[in-house]
Amino acid sequence: MPSGGRHERALRTIKRLNDEGLRFGNDEDLRLAAAATRAAHELIVLYLAAYEVRRPQRQLFTPAKLERTLGGALLDEDEGRDGSARDIEFELLQAAKFRLGGVSVYAGEPDLRIRYGYEKVGVAAKRIRSLRDDQVVRHVKKAAEQISGSGLRGWIAINLDARFRSTSVIQSRESLFPAFDKIFDSVNETFRSQYENSDVLGFRLHGYTYGWQLVRIPTDADHRFQCMPITDSEACRSPWSERVAVLENLL
Known part of the structure; x- marks a missing residue:
């Protein structure tokens, strides 16, 4: 593990805030605590999976890629033009x-490949840092082209953190879930207007938000699978559908 990476800055930040105490209502403390907690959690998940994979899958979690994930600024707003680490x-x-969910993963275009039932499909991952719809269009088109170029069908994974920053996690569940749905739905028309590619199975949408609350700092990392069936008769299924069916049969 290289020294001076984002993992070390996250750890130092968490220790300092624990020692000094969070200043409730101070936005800087909130942003630092949320960013450090998120970095620690996501990097642990990532490195645990890298440790667990079998030899053929290690081509995906290469040392060079793992080291690059530790670069970049701790705070999103300090990321600058180079967002390659994130x-x-x-x-x-x-x-x-x-x-870690039990699905086989492999290295290969577009960004990675997974076992999807009896089929191997691609996953194209895109982070969209802009709130502009035309940037969503640009990233979706590029991801669709990557999938087509791979010779496989595939999913597009989209990070919508920029749109989630305006939503506070501190609200009732009755209002929080509709707020999440509204953000996810805000890109639906963009997806559908650009979706003319039968190789794209659907979208995996991600969003992250946080907020102040006494005693603890709640965060929420929400995501949605959005399937785009090629025909009305084609059933959408998740990569785990057959495992679930087998489990139900056993029960």
Whole structure:
């Protein structure tokens, strides 16, 4: 593990805030605590998956890629023009969550590949830092082209953190979930207007938000699978559908 990476800055920040105490209502403390906690959690998940994978899958979690995930600023707003560290982290997090969820993952275009029932499909991962719809269009088109170029069908994983920053996690569940749905739905028309590619199975949408609350700092990392069936008769299924069916049969 290289020294001076984002993991070390996150750890130092958490220790300092624990020692000094959080200043409730101070936005800087909130942003630092949320960023450090998130970095610690996501990097643990990523490195755990990298440790667990078998030899053929290690081509996906290469030492060079793992080291690059530790670069970049701790705070999103300090990221600057070069977002490659977090881009790679988001890509590998897709692989890590699939792997730890029991789905086989592989290296290969577009960004990674997974076992989807009896089929091997691709996953193209895109972080969208802009709130502009045309940037969503640009990233979706690029991801669709990557999937087509891979010769496989595939999913597009989209990070919508920029749109979630305006939503506070401190509200009732009755209002929080509709707020999440509204943000996810805000890109639906963009997806559908650009979706003319039968190789794209659907979208995996991600969002992250946080807020102040006495005693603890709640965060929420929400995501949605959005399937785009090619025909009305084609059933949408998740990568875990067959495992669930087998489990139900056993029960």
